Amino acid sequence: MKHAQRITWLVLGLLMASALPGCVREVKDTHPDQLLTKRKALFKQMNRALEPIGLVANERNAYDKQAFVGYVDELQKLSAKPWAFFTVDGNYPPTRAKPAVWSQAAEFEAAQKQYQAVVAQLAQAAQAGDLEKIKPAVVDVTNSCKSCHKKFRFD
Numbered sequence: 001m002k003h004a005q006r007i008t009w010l011v012l013g014l015l016m017a018s019a020l021p022g023c024v025r026e027v028k029d030t031h032p033d034q035l036l037t038k039r040k041a042l043f044k045q046m047n048r049a050l051e052p053i054g055l056v057a058n059e060r061n062a063y064d065k066q067a068f069v070g071y072v073d074e075l076q077k078l079s080a081k082p083w084a085f086f087t088v089d090g091n092y093p094p095t096r097a098k099p100a101v102w103s104q105a106a107e108f109e110a111a112q113k114q115y116q117a118v119v120a121q122l123a124q125a126a127q128a129g130d131l132e133k134i135k136p137a138v139v140d141v142t143n144s145c146k147s148c149h150k151k152f153r154f155d
């Protein structure tokens with residue numbers, strides 16, 4: 001009986017632990033323009049767009065020039081999009097953006113420009129079709145994601 005009780009508690013604990021992140025995810029976006037929901041969706045798309053690029057750069061997937069140009073094109077289209085959703089009234093929970101996004105707006109914009117520049121370089125390398133140039137360009141892109149997150153996003 002005792003044993004069964006322990007298992008019941010264990011199962012309950014697991015259920016609660018798995019329910020918690022769900023609750024956090026369901027926090028209502030209070031902004032009439034759904035800024036947070038929209039920019040988060042775009043960042044998720046950026047993450048997904050980067051995936052096939054990373055797999056080729058790490059030689060986990062075969063390199064095919066035309067397909068790769070398509071992947072990079074998608075990433076480049078997205079590279080312009082999330083920023084419009086960081087308007088002055090865009091800092092509200094549960095954002096992971098640091099206050100610096102708003103207090104250091106010029107630096108945040110510079111980080112966007114830097115990111116767009118390295119994505120443009122990757123697009124050039126993709127057009128040239130040289131995998132040995134593509135690889136470091138992909139590293140530059142992922143470093144740019146990371147460096148912006150370090151300054152402007154809570155982990």
Ligand code: HEC
Nearest residue numbers: 040043044046047095096097111112115144145148152153
């Ligand atoms: C110029 C700064 C900047 C760059 C560049 C940037 N991000 Fe972000 N990213 C942010 C900020 C700020 C947030 C937090 C958004 C929020 O919660 O309000 C974020 C959030 C995210 C999230 C979390 C979305 C969610 O559901 O909470 C993911 C995933 C992400 N970024 C991926 C990427 C990837 C992948 C790249 C590069 C290909 C990238 N980001 C480039 C600033 C940046």
